[in-house]
Amino acid sequence: MELITDPTCLGIAAALEEGNFSLKAWFPEEGETNACNAENLGTIPATGSLIVKNLSNICGTSSITNFPPPSSFAFDNAVVYKFTTPAAGADGLASVKIEAFTNPYYDESTYATPGGLGGPGGNMDMLENAFNSGDDIDLQLAIYSAGACGSAHYVESSYYNPLEGGDPLTGSDEYVIANCLQPNTEYYLVVDGGPLNTKGFYDIKMTNYNVHTINNFFIPGNRYYCYK
Secondary structure, three states: OOEEEEOOOOHHHHHHOOOOOEEEOOOOEEOOOHHHHHHHEOOOOOOOOEEEEEOOOOOOOEEOOOOOOOOOOOOOOOOEEEOOOOOOOOOOOOOEEEEEOOOOOOOHHHOOOOOOOOOOOOOOOHHHHHOOOOOOEEEEEEEOOOOOOOOOOOEEEEEEEEHHEOOOEEEEEEEEEEEEEEOEEEEEEEEEEEOOOOOOOEEEEEEEEEOHHHHEEOOOHHHOOOOO
8 A cells, every 4th residue: 555645634533533544565576486477578679678667576485496696795685587588689699778766655645756767666766765665675686597497506696785775866776787698588687685674665667778898708819809
């Protein structure tokens, strides 16, 4: 339940007694703990971003079969999704940036500054996070290899910065970049809640990164090559 309004201007108690009130509610989509049941977030477009709002890890787990935790963090309350990479770039491969935004529970028109990307059920704007309320989550992200859901998978890329949880503007938002991926191929994304707050609500934004980070490539003759 998000908001109770008082059309009587006599106080919420009086409004409830007279039956004059309204309710807003969102129902976050709960993540799966089995890769074979993973929600398909969709295909990352060549331009623009794929945005999925109102997700939750309330029913997450500390262990996902065939998905070992990355070296950067242990699973506390993890859930798994799947997504498809964009078409190949100039190097014949794909690179993606996945961002997760914590606490998308209240809409910007009521509880946050206008002009961001929030809208009902989302808060994907730095300034909005400072004003929103709801169930915050200390986000942790890991991208896993392609392959059958029941087969063993390895970490393509992961990220967790425990210091970000204390920032009043960015909250506990996180992002992860993965290069050298196969184009038009289904991969897996694990979203977890860290030690600061293991459970909560979040939005996910996935973008064709297109620019390869230096630590995933070496550059002979000023050209980029995947080293794996």
